[in-house]
Amino acid sequence: MGKKIIGILGSPLTEGNTAQLFERALKGAEDAGCDVEKIVVVNLDFQACQEMMFCREHETCGIDDDMQAMYQKIRETDGLIIATPVMTMGIPGKLKSFIDRFQVFFMAKYMRKKSLITEEKKKNRRGLFICISGMNVPEVFIGAKLTINAFLDIIDCRYSDELLINDMDRIRDIQTQPDLLETAYKKGYELGKSLSS
Ligand SMILES: Cc1cc2nc3c(=O)[nH]c(=O)nc-3n(C[C@H](O)[C@H](O)[C@H](O)COP(=O)(O)O)c2cc1C
Numbered sequence: 001m002g003k004k005i006i007g008i009l010g011s012p013l014t015e016g017n018t019a020q021l022f023e024r025a026l027k028g029a030e031d032a033g034c035d036v037e038k039i040v041v042v043n044l045d046f047q048a049c050q051e052m053m054f055c056r057e058h059e060t061c062g063i064d065d066d067m068q069a070m071y072q073k074i075r076e077t078d079g080l081i082i083a084t085p086v087m088t089m090g091i092p093g094k095l096k097s098f099i100d101r102f103q104v105f106f107m108a109k110y111m112r113k114k115s116l117i118t119e120e121k122k123k124n125r126r127g128l129f130i131c132i133s134g135m136n137v138p139e140v141f142i143g144a145k146l147t148i149n150a151f152l153d154i155i156d157c158r159y160s161d162e163l164l165i166n167d168m169d170r171i172r173d174i175q176t177q178p179d180l181l182e183t184a185y186k187k188g189y190e191l192g193k194s195l196s197s
Contacts, residue, residue, distance in 0.1 A: 002035045003195040004035050004036075004037070004076060004078050005029045005035070005037075005079040005195070006037050006038075007037070007038045007081040007082075007083070008039045008083070008098075009041060009083055010082065010085070011042075011083070011084060012042045014042070016085075017085075017132055018085050018132055025184045025188030025191075026038065028184070028185040028186060028191075029081065029188040031189055032188070032190075032191070032193045033196060034079070037077075039070065041092075042094055045066045046063070046066045046098070047065060049101055050062075050063065055108075058104075059108060061103075061104050067098070071102075074105075075116050075121075077125075078125060078195045079125065079126055079157075079191055080126075080127035080128070083131070084131055085134075085168075086132070086140055086141065086143075089143045091148075096147065102155060105156075115156055121156075125158060126161075126191065127159055127191075128160065128163070128187055129145070129148050129159065129161070129162045129164075130163045130164075130187075131145075131162070131165070132164075132166070133168060134168050136167035163180075
């Protein structure tokens with residue numbers, strides 16, 4: 001059986017520019033022999049974290065919604081591909097709420113000192129981050145990168161590669177940039193290969 005890669009799409013547009021880069025990266029991972037599964041965050045039904053602190057003592061969240069199934073998926077995956085546009089110098093609100101609900105993993109790792117990820121899994125878990133922005137300013141990816149780095153740390157997954165594309169409001173259609181789509185494919189492929197080696 002191939003290694004497992006979960007793709008997380010943060011854009012509300014499931015056929016937008018981010019989504020097209022995401023699909024190419026997932027195809028690359030699949031061609032590298034991985035089993036790929038997509039999570040489209042906008043299609044999930046869940047609440048933002050309510051600070052119930054149920055996860056202080058339990059390996060899950062006290063809110064019974066679509067996030068419950070996400071915890072097991074993220075525990076089991078070998079790799080992640082996260083793709084999102086920049087919104088208000090950070091990431092889209094629903095993706096941020098999705099990540100906040102991983103407080104379950106934070107509590108386990110940093111409070112109870114018992115990560116939910118097995119030692120064996122931890123060794124080679126890695127993630128590719130794909131992010132696009134409308135503007136072309138130097139600091140545009142800082143907020144998004146900080147959040148994704150924190151998320152990957154919480155779930156014991158190394159931030160191993162990134163594809164950051166700015167100036168999308170000028171470029172408009174990613175199909176006019178086949179080299180960038182090819183780069184997304186290659187990065188997905190390399191991630192897939194690196195998990196098997
Ligand atoms: C609500 C909202 C906020 C945005 N905020 C920013 C921003 O702060 N900086 C930036 O560079 N682009 C910003 N953008 C532009 C998007 O990053 C850009 O349009 C991107 O190409 C959208 O990708 P998508 O079509 O794949 O979702 C924003 C777009 C929206 C809809």
